[in-house]
Amino acid sequence: MGEVTIMKKRKKFAEEPNFTEKKSYRPEGVKETGLAFIGHEISEDGNVMNQFLHYDQLYTIRHGKNSKFFKGLLEGKILGTRCPKCGDIWVPVRTHCWNLNCNLEKTEWLEMPLTAKVHTWTIAGWSGRSSLKRLPIVLVYAVIGDSKVAIANELHDIEPWNVEFGMPLKIVFKPEGERIGAVTDFHFKPADGWKPSPWNKEKERIQKLVEPVYEWVKTLK
C-alpha cells in the first residue's frame, strides 16, 4: 500500500473585511434598474427611430492594498508609498517596489507634503458636459514631494499660457463635507509667491489658441 498524504487545503482568499463605515452620495430617486430599454421615439415620417437605454449599474471599486490613499483623500491628506529597501516613493501608490534588485519588496505608507511641481501639462479645449463651462481646463501631470511618478489633476488659478515646466504647485482640498475619497477631492494651484515668466511668442501662440474657447464658453447658458 502506498503512503497516503493528506494535504491541508489552503484558503484561497483573505477574509472579507468588516466594513463599518458606509456612506452614500446617490441622488434621490435613482434605483438599480440595471440595463433596460425604457422607451423610444419615432419620427413623424416613420423613417427614424431612437431608443432610450437606461444604463445604471452599481460598480464597486475595491481599492484593496491601495485603500489608504483614498481614505487619506477623505481626510485631506496625500498618502504615498515608499520602498524600505531603496527608498523610492510613489504617488500614485505602488504596493510593491518596481526596482528589480528589491525583489518586489512591500512598500510602506507615508504622508506626503501638499506641494508638487509640474512635470508636463495640456490645455483641454473640449470636455464632457459637466465641465464644458469651465473650459479651457489646464490639466497637469505633477510630481508630489519626492515621488518618482507623476499624478494627473487640474491646475486652477492660472492663465493657460502661463503654465511652465517645473513650476511649483500647492495642493488644495475641497472642504471636508464635499470630499468623496476620489482624486477630484483636490486640485493644484500655483505655489504662493510664484510669478509667471515674462510675455513671449509661445504665450502669444497659446493665447490665440484658447481665445475662441473663452468666447464659445460665454455663449453657453
Ligand SMILES: [Zn+2]
Ligand atoms: Zn525598492
